[in-house]
Amino acid sequence: MTGTAENTGRAWVYGDNVDTDLLAPGAYMKGPVETMATHCLEAIDPDFATSATAGDIVVGGKNFGMGSSREQAAQVLGILGIRAVVAKSFGGIFYRNAFNLGLLALVCPDVDKIASGDALSIDPAAGKIENLTQGTVIATEPVPDHLLNIVGAGGLVPYLEKKIKGAA
């Protein structure tokens, strides 16, 4: 499969241990999550929230999303239009939160081969990322079936809605 405009996004590359407090700063927790989204990652990259566009992909190193259970850390990325997060590993709670909110989180040992600004085309079902800028393909680890079902439904709430209303 070749990358097309619809499934291609620009990479925003960060290092290890990007924490929930950087993604969703506590100072904005009581206000609307849309406001919080404008402060996402501002402590390490003031350009991210203003420049990220729909379909972009956030690339992290080890332990992406470590820290708090606040799911706004995943939610703000969705609000900014981020299609997926690709990282060497994830904080366990963030990983669950991402799928629950319909955001793809892909484990990829080779994120070091992605540079900021690279155009990426991701195919979670096939487990691969095509780097259109570099002309390379790297593999992602498979996503467990039950999580693909949740993300496929658009998140846990629509998934439960279908289940509950389907059973009624």
Place this chain on the structure above:
Amino acid sequence: MTVQTLTLAEKIIARASGREAVRPGEIVTCAVDLAMIHDSGGPRRVKPVLERLGVGVWDSKRVVVVSDHYVPAFDAESAAILKLTRDWARDQGIENFYDQQGICHVVLPERGHLRPGMFVVGGDSHSPTGGAFGSYMFGVGATDMAGVLVTGETWIRVPETIRLRWDGALPDGVSAKDMMLKLCATLGMDGGDYQAVEYSGTTIAGLSMTERMTLSNMAAELGAQAGLIAGDETTAEYIRQAGGDPGAFVGEQGDEDAPCRVEHRFDAFALDPQVAAPHSPANSGSVLDAEKAKLDQCYIGACTGAKLNDLQMAARVLKGRKVASGTRLFVAPASTRITAQAAADGTLAALTEAGAILLPSGCGACAGYGAGVLAEAEVCISSTARNFKGRMGAKSSQVYLGSPFTVAASAVMGHIADPRDFLAEGAA
């Protein structure tokens, strides 16, 4: 066929999932014995989901609600969040609602809600604290929690167990917090790899429940899903004092020969007080090697560092001494019950006579909420669990982490200091 040996985590998960045995890597659905939520990630986030689905909580007796983040209200928005929490708990018929009584991870066991063998989900990342009581307790986000509240169950990938064995007695002036900072530096913040950590050894056996809670609490900083300690007579006695029932799982341990991913061994007697430099608990090392950073603020608070034991540690250092001019010491006891106990035993007087300023019982500045946050470029040492960049206030603020002993000694000196020097001298 031989019977499969099980770790403590596997025994609890097997029971919760209705199986004889489970194996690491399996994804199983577990019945939830108890769900705990707080005012920040709780009602205000789950209420719209329950309304959309047209259902209430699955069992109001198995839900505990604690208002601890926006307490006391400091503006109209935080007051509205607390009111929403109160109204929702009432509407759902939740009797176990603790309104501004302290931090959820401390209130939950304090009020007798935890016992060994339980499978518990908490709407907060420091939920592994419940592991100190032999409960398999872990943190989830609000949507995950909404799913639990609707269905009474959740999925889990059965974790491998990482055994952390500590032997020997801790030297005076060295505490569970120092053990955890040492572990963060040694294993890293992903050393737990979302598996189950299990603490054991003679050191653990000799620790009080509140010190054990510090170990389990900071399993979160190791990136573990849970931080378990098998229930023993110390656990049972705490639960009885709290008015709870220790239950039949007390004394149950993981099978000796159950496979685990790895076992790490540590000697408690050799441990120095530890200090974590900004901006990670993993930037820890001996206080002897720590920079003697000048401090604008010293903070004793949060679920990690303001339980009764923690306040008593600080009081031992501060009794008869004064907080240095040019710095400030805030103390936010982790619960109102702890405040009362600390008032009764003279601990509070020792702190306030030294110049400590008392703050309300709540999560407070630890997570950048409420009173005690930092200005740009200010430097703080804190008994809390996390010193992520900007977490406690302004983006350029700098937070060091230490034990309550170390924070207190640093408050007296106005810079980072070794508490053992103060304990050896006795009261000034």
